[in-house]
Amino acid sequence: MAEKVRWGILATGGIAERFTTDLLTLDDAEVVAVASRSEAPAKAFAERFGIPRAYGEWAGLFADADVDVVYVATPHHAHRAAAGLALEAGKAVLCEKALTLNAREAAELVALARDRGLFLMEAMWMYCNPLIRRIAELVRDGAVGEVRTVQADFGIAGPFGADHRLRDPNTGGGALLDLGVYPVAFAQLLLGEPDSVRAHALLSPEGVDLNTGMLLGWSGTGASALLSCSIAADTPLTASVTGSLGRIDVPRGFFFPERFTLHRDGVEPEEFTAEADPHGFRHEAAEVMRCLRAGEKESPLVPLDGSLAVMRTLDAVRDRIGVRYPGE
Numbered sequence: 467m468a469e470k471v472r473w474g475i476l477a478t479g480g481i482a483e484r485f486t487t488d489l490l491t492l493d494d495a496e497v498v499a500v501a502s503r504s505e506a507p508a509k510a511f512a513e514r515f516g517i518p519r520a521y522g523e524w525a526g527l528f529a530d531a532d533v534d535v536v537y538v539a540t541p542h543h544a545h546r547a548a549a550g551l552a553l554e555a556g557k558a559v560l561c562e563k564a565l566t567l568n569a570r571e572a573a574e575l576v577a578l579a580r581d582r583g584l585f586l587m588e589a590m591w592m593y594c595n596p597l598i599r600r601i602a603e604l605v606r607d608g609a610v611g612e613v614r615t616v617q618a619d620f621g622i623a624g625p626f627g628a629d630h631r632l633r634d635p636n637t638g639g640g641a642l643l644d645l646g647v648y649p650v651a652f653a654q655l656l657l658g659e660p661d662s663v664r665a666h667a668l669l670s671p672e673g674v675d676l677n678t679g680m681l682l683g684w685s686g687t688g689a690s691a692l693l694s695c696s697i698a699a700d701t702p703l704t705a706s707v708t709g710s711l712g713r714i715d716v717p718r719g720f721f722f723p724e725r726f727t728l729h730r731d732g733v734e735p736e737e738f739t740a741e742a743d744p745h746g747f748r749h750e751a752a753e754v755m756r757c758l759r760a761g762e763k764e765s766p767l768v769p770l771d772g773s774l775a776v777m778r779t780l781d782a783v784r785d786r787i788g789v790r791y792p793g794e
Contacts, residue, residue: 539562560587621696634672667787677699681693
């Protein structure tokens with residue numbers, strides 16, 4: 467591999483802008499191309515970030531011999547097609563979360579990557595955050611004893627009009643895939659895939675979830691997770707993990723924390739902190755590049771089997787609340 471890992475950016479929306487901004491803070495990363503479904507936004511994006519090549523269709527990016535890895539930042543409904551075409555073209559792929567619309571599509575992508583011997587990773591930047599990794603380590607090491615409950619929420623107030631992509635079932639709209647994936651992924655990072663899934667939701671006239679509550683259960687340990695997501699309410703955005711010997715509290719912005727507190731019986735609370743990082747997406751980008759240089763086909767921080775397990779839970783939630791997307 468060249469001295470710098472050469473990236474291609476697929477799509478030009480807000481998440482692509484944030485990722486590219488953070489990616490360019492890494493000395494060993496280079497963005498060589500960007501693609502959109504039309505030429506104008508691709509050229510505008512390229513000019514903003516100093517990217518040498520802009521394509522008005524996907525195929526040009528996938529055929530670009532200088533691209534080592536493609537970052538897929540399209541809406542959810544296009545993840546399967548975009549990431550699949552990139553893999554078929556022999557490119558490594560970092561694909562935004564949720565990985566796909568459903569578990570079936572996710573399994574297809576994972577099978578394709580493994581069959582072709584290519585790198586694939588879901589862009590679950592939360593898993594690459596140093597403090598989230600520290601929380602997982604503490605829980606694994608028994609710092610809070612046996613985990614009894616996990617609580618997490620992610621809600622934004624909106625309001626979003628009926629023409630917004632978050633209200634559009636054709637693009638995988640609703641709170642669950644955009645926001646609910648974070649609380650679910652947080653719980654499953656610590657407890658694995660649940661045995662039982664219960665859910666209740668407020669649906670929009672278009673048939674997507676505006677507000678969803680979830681109760682996940684693990685029969686082997688008796689642990690449970692109480693989770694919620696919303697595009698109709700500004701929730702605390704906090705998380706907590708309670709065990710038989712203590713508790714971990716993560717304040718607002720739990721998915722990119724700057725601090726958390728460990729409480730244990732008979733011991734003064736211990737606070738863990740990290741320097742404020744305005745470029746939080748670079749942790750996942752750095753992990754992708756580390757894997758590519760090491761010849762690893764998937765990341766141990768964001769394993770594909772874990773992404774598949776989260777997608778199965780999201781499918782189960784949608785089944786309980788009655789949300790189906792066109793074509794499913």
